[in-house]
Amino acid sequence: MHDTLEVKLCRPDPSDGFEVHRLVESSPPLDPNSVYCNLLQCSHFDGTSICAKQGDQLVGFVSGYIIPARPDTLFIWQVVVAERGRGQGLAGRMLDALLGRPECGKVDYIETTITPSNTASRALFKKFAATHGAEPSITKGFDRKLHFQDHHESEELWRIGPFPNT
Numbered sequence: 001m002h003d004t005l006e007v008k009l010c011r012p013d014p015s016d017g018f019e020v021h022r023l024v025e026s027s028p029p030l031d032p033n034s035v036y037c038n039l040l041q042c043s044h045f046d047g048t049s050i051c052a053k054q055g056d057q058l059v060g061f062v063s064g065y066i067i068p069a070r071p072d073t074l075f076i077w078q079v080v081v082a083e084r085g086r087g088q089g090l091a092g093r094m095l096d097a098l099l100g101r102p103e104c105g106k107v108d109y110i111e112t113t114i115t116p117s118n119t120a121s122r123a124l125f126k127k128f129a130a131t132h133g134a135e136p137s138i139t140k141g142f143d144r145k146l147h148f149q150d151h152h153e154s155e156e157l158w159r160i161g162p163f164p165n166t
């Protein structure tokens, strides 16, 4: 049983990039990206990414961006919660907070890709869809052979929405 975390949600800035890298790196099965990539997420994509902090400590992060050719769709790149913060609805809260941002005012859909074996991620997005009254549509995303040359499990594409505009 984990203690309930008192967390604040905030926009990332570049000073968060290295800790994001550490958190992702210590959270399998996520693919760790380069620190440089995390710095870009925390600067260029700060409006569509979110940190959860307990005091000064990063305990959660979501990276996302608006798909350039489809401004009604927020793509969620990675979601991570530190082990000690899991099972308390934190990932769901971060997604909800992102959807409420002014940058997401025109967003009607969320897309993400999930490997079939990632039970926690599937449960998270299923719950998120149900909370927002939407059924996820699940189609082929990136294929193990075609796109990963057998070096990575296939990624299914989840599309959730439309969300009511409030």
Ligand SMILES: CC(C)(COP(=O)(O)OP(=O)(O)OC[C@H]1O[C@@H](n2cnc3c(N)ncnc32)[C@H](O)[C@@H]1OP(=O)(O)O)[C@@H](O)C(=O)NCCC(=O)NCCS
Residues within 6 Å of the ligand: 027, 028, 029, 030, 077, 078, 079, 080, 081, 082, 085, 086, 087, 088, 089, 090, 091, 092, 093, 118, 119, 120, 121, 123, 124, 125, 127
């Ligand atoms: C996936 C992850 C972000 C979920 O974070 P979390 O804060 O524990 O998720 P929440 O508490 O918001 O849970 C949302 C729903 O998913 C369910 N869920 C979460 N983890 C689960 C698990 N391991 N197994 C089954 N269901 C799970 C919760 O029970 C909840 O549904 P419910 O309210 O109907 O019970 C976290 O487990 C994690 O960081 N995992 C490692 C990285 C990863 O796989 N990220 C996702 C891919 S991008």
